[in-house]
Amino acid sequence: MLRGVVAQRPVGTVTRGTTNPNRLRRVDRWLAGPQAWRLRSPVRPPVVVDLGYGASPVTAVELHDRLRLVRPDVQVVGVEIDQARVEAGQALARDGLSFRRGGFEVPLPGGARATVVRAFNVLRQYDEADVADAWRTVQGRLTDDGVLVDGTSDELGRRSTWVAVDRDGPRSLTLSWRLRGMQAPSEIAERLPKVLIHRNVPGEPVHAWLAALDRAWAHAAHHGSYGARQRFLATVAALRREGWPLLDTASRWRLGEVTVAWDAVAPRPAEGQRA
Structure with a gap:
């Protein structure tokens, strides 16, 4: 209750x-x-x-x-x-x-x-x-x-x-940043919803998602000479190529926003609990 x-x-x-x-x-x-x-x-x-x-x-x-x-x-x-x-x-x-x-x-x-x-x-x-x-x-x-x-x-x-x-239940997780001045996407971790904020630890899907964002952001550093927006576009496009189930397109990425399917980030069930 x-x-x-x-x-x-x-x-x-x-x-x-x-x-x-x-x-x-x-x-x-x-x-x-x-x-x-x-x-x-x-x-x-x-x-x-x-x-x-x-x-x-x-x-x-x-x-x-x-x-x-x-x-x-x-x-x-x-x-x-x-x-x-x-x-x-x-x-x-x-x-x-x-x-x-x-x-x-x-x-x-x-x-x-x-x-x-x-x-x-x-x-x-x-x-x-x-x-x-x-x-x-x-x-x-x-x-x-x-x-x-x-x-x-x-x-x-x-x-x-x-x-x-x-x-029917949760469908997606959206993250949205002010791109200017952002050092790493995972800075947003402290603002995760309650259902996820304590799950940002190794072994949990949301931790893997944020880590993937950080890796792709680092690999896209050379796009930074064209601005943070272009770097972010390259970051998210790389994640889509990796197979992450993204539910939006570049029109949203340009805004510093990305939406991923809930199944990719949902908390793992506790031991002995059904998924």
């Missing part, structure tokens, strides 16, 4: 709530890009939830600004377990943007289901053992083609990672 679960009350616990403007621009860009089909497909206005938006509602406001360029009638709902944070958000509510108290049960008017639930820098503050339960709870609140985006970013949004989870 998740910590703090009480019947008829929001599922989850109050987290630190720190946030900054533009911190989540990388994942928003992904939602408005390769994931935009999820917003365009529904006949009715799609519902997008900013789950655990924190002490300031700025990320929910930014999410609405960005996604209504894809789908003008999108309904963004900021959901927070802390009532004071919900009240702070109400001052910024507008057509298509509202705020509600709740947790991983994702309470929506009329029992509506969410097309997207973005939960950033939330589960990072929980125990790893809580993640699967939280995922299952949110999965039950998704539309048939909905997705939970469980991610982490640094304070300024220069490094960001997220797992895409649909109703």
Whole structure:
């Protein structure tokens, strides 16, 4: 069970709530890009939830600004377990943007289901053992083609990672960097989602993925004379040739972003546990 679960009350616990403007621009860009089909497909206005938006509602406001360029009638709902944070958000509510108290049960008017639930820098503050339960709870609140985006970013949004989870389970891991000044891709390890951050050790797939990124980055050093972007493009292209199951193309790599299939990085099951 998740910590703090009480019947008829929001599922989850109050987290630190720190946030900054533009911190989540990388994942928003992904939602408005390769994931935009999820917003365009529904006949009715799609519902997008900013789950655990924190002490300031700025990320929910930014999410609405960005996604209504894809789908003008999108309904963004900021959901927070802390009532004071919900009240702070109400001052910024507008057509298509509202705020509600709740947790991983994702309470929506009329029992509506969410097309997207973005939960950033939330589960990072929980125990790893809580993640699967939280995922299952949110999965039950998704539309048939909905997705939970469980991610982490640094304070300024220069490094960001997220797992895409649909109703059937996790599908991919995306890593996104500010390429300028990056010494090695594995610098992003400290911002891995909770489900992976403690698995960055030898023998675990995510460790192998980050090590492969570092090797390819080092081998592509000669491309650096053309800029960090060209070096990164060469890095990721080399990984694709090695057989890594990448789910995106150079149009995303140019942004300092790469998405790999979940099966390639999923944590190894504990000894005696089924895969």
